[in-house]
Amino acid sequence: MTPYARVLVIVAAVLVLLSACKGPVESTQLIVDTDACTGCGECVEVCPYGAIEIIDGNAVIDPSLCHFCYRCVEQCPEGAIY
Amino acid sequence: MIGKTIPLLLLLPALVFAASLDGWMDVQTGGDSLSPEPGRLELGGMLSTDNWTLILEEQYSHEDSSGIVPRILNTYSRTDIDFIVDAGPVTINPDLCWTVDLGDKPEMVLPVQAGVAYREGFIRPGLSLAADFSENYHVFVKGLYWNRDLKQENGYDLAWTESRLNGGISCETSGFTLNMSGLYHKTNSDFIDYESTWGRFDIAFSTEPQSLPAHFYVTGDVTYSFYNGTNFLGNDLADRFTSRIRLVRMIVPSLAVNTTFESVIDYDGEIRPACTSAESRIIYHFMRSREVPSIITLSGKLSTSSIRTERAVLFSRINFYRGLSLLLNAEARSTPTSVAGAGDTRKWIVFGPGLEYQLATTLRVWGIIEQERTDLEEVEVWWRVRTGLEFYPGSLSL
Numbered sequence: 001m002t003p004y005a006r007v008l009v010i011v012a013a014v015l016v017l018l019s020a021c022k023g024p025v026e027s028t029q030l031i032v033d034t035d036a037c038t039g040c041g042e043c044v045e046v047c048p049y050g051a052i053e054i055i056d057g058n059a060v061i062d063p064s065l066c067h068f069c070y071r072c073v074e075q076c077p078e079g080a081i082y
Numbered sequence: 083m084i085g086k087t088i089p090l091l092l093l094l095p096a097l098v099f100a101a102s103l104d105g106w107m108d109v110q111t112g113g114d115s116l117s118p119e120p121g122r123l124e125l126g127g128m129l130s131t132d133n134w135t136l137i138l139e140e141q142y143s144h145e146d147s148s149g150i151v152p153r154i155l156n157t158y159s160r161t162d163i164d165f166i167v168d169a170g171p172v173t174i175n176p177d178l179c180w181t182v183d184l185g186d187k188p189e190m191v192l193p194v195q196a197g198v199a200y201r202e203g204f205i206r207p208g209l210s211l212a213a214d215f216s217e218n219y220h221v222f223v224k225g226l227y228w229n230r231d232l233k234q235e236n237g238y239d240l241a242w243t244e245s246r247l248n249g250g251i252s253c254e255t256s257g258f259t260l261n262m263s264g265l266y267h268k269t270n271s272d273f274i275d276y277e278s279t280w281g282r283f284d285i286a287f288s289t290e291p292q293s294l295p296a297h298f299y300v301t302g303d304v305t306y307s308f309y310n311g312t313n314f315l316g317n318d319l320a321d322r323f324t325s326r327i328r329l330v331r332m333i334v335p336s337l338a339v340n341t342t343f344e345s346v347i348d349y350d351g352e353i354r355p356a357c358t359s360a361e362s363r364i365i366y367h368f369m370r371s372r373e374v375p376s377i378i379t380l381s382g383k384l385s386t387s388s389i390r391t392e393r394a395v396l397f398s399r400i401n402f403y404r405g406l407s408l409l410l411n412a413e414a415r416s417t418p419t420s421v422a423g424a425g426d427t428r429k430w431i432v433f434g435p436g437l438e439y440q441l442a443t444t445l446r447v448w449g450i451i452e453q454e455r456t457d458l459e460e461v462e463v464w465w466r467v468r469t470g471l472e473f474y475p476g477s478l479s480l
């Protein structure tokens with residue numbers, strides 16, 4: 001097995017174990033993937049609560065204003081919010 | 083007299099400092115049966131010397147929530163001015179950003195059940211300072227202040243302001259980086275008697291092992307974020323532990339696989355697995371000796387938290403004559419949806435061919451015709467045309 005395949009197997013096993021953890025999978029905040037975000041601002045336009053701002057070229061979500069309506073998740077062309 | 087003055091004025095900048103001037107333009111537009119021509123125009127200019135850089139960017143956007151029915155439309159302009167001064171190891175960067183919402187003012191649902199207001203834009207001055215104490219130590223502090231133009235239907239201004247301060251330090255040794263940073267955010271609106279503050283303190287550690295087999299790169303990072311403040315329900319914000327690992331394997335020089343795993347755990351007295359995500363991307367470059375190299379990328383991403391998102395994308399650019407290339411774009415997605423009657427999840431597929439012309443790094447013009455099939459109350463199908471032009475005339479020495 002190549003080193004790459006070995007690391008992949010280990011990480012996949014950790015992830016499977018993590019996802020199998022008991023307890024609510026209930027995110028208290030959304031995540032913005034800053035590698036994928038292009039700063040296009042489309043999420044800002046659809047957020048009904050004014051919770052998103054573009055700072056230094058990336059979308060930033062204000063956790064005190066976000067109401068988890070998931071419009072930004074659906075709108076983001078890069079799939080960068082989840 | 084005027085004939086002599088103008089060349090002298092033109093020469094003046096060159097006598098005072100050796101500078102370079104750059105400019106760029108990016109236009110995108112399109113349209114479909116549902117949308118009145120969404121479009122975006124970005125213009126930028128940069129004047130730089132050895133010691134300072136001035137950047138001016140202007141963006142004019144006509145946005146639509148493409149694919150979501152009913153659509154949200156807005157037109158706005160955004161201006162960014164950045165002035166960056168390098169004074170030895172210290173960088174000083176004052177900046178100013180303002181937006182103006184044009185046309186129909188978008189609605190904003192206010193906190194504390196204060197109804198709705200209408201966005202008309204904002205002005206946001208900022209200042210950041212950064213310093214490199216040595217090759218390994220870096221500190222920064224950044225402050226931002228928003229003055230938002232938010233009006234109620236009767237025209238009353240909400241006096242909505244926000245301020246944000248963050249700063250931190252990072253130290254690097256061979257292959258390891260430690261970051262510590264703090265953030266404080268305050269939102270205030272006297273008119274609706276609303277005040278909210280929250281803060282975060284991050285400790286982050288990242289590593290990039292140096293002794294790995296050839297063509298194999300791994301980076302890993304872990305961050306613990308302590309939060310204080312409350313969410314919109316008044317519940318405390320939970321602390322968050324994020325870990326991420328990235329693996330890049332170059333199988334042959336033209337083929338690379340890039341994989342990222344991410345795991346997020348929240349802690350608010352109870353440990354909750356908050357999100358797990360995985361993304362993989364295969365990138366294949368070929369016909370590299372031609373004017374424009376050809377590329378095929380295939381990527382997939384899956385995330386599961388309180389929501390589940392799935393995305394798979396295939397993109398190819400195949401160069402067939404000088405700067406001309408054939409494009410193919412296909413995307414399949416599944417996300418939660420806000421479309422009434424569509425259920426919890428929306429699944430959609432977008433695909434279509436296009437054509438692109440590139441002239442070295444100066445010009446790129448492209449057009450793509452796409453079909454979208456979205457599973458709403460019933461499967462809706464529509465066609466869309468997207469076009470773009472990017473222009474970079476190069477750097478001019480003054």
Ligand code: SF4
Pocket residue numbers: 032036037038039040041042043044058059075076077078079080081
């Ligand atoms: S819509 Fe997506 S890519 Fe655009 S700014 Fe928001 S998060 Fe970034």
Ligand code: SF4
Pocket residue numbers: 030046047048049050051052061065066067068069070071072073
């Ligand atoms: S989930 Fe809704 S409220 Fe939260 S940032 Fe996204 S659009 Fe705004």
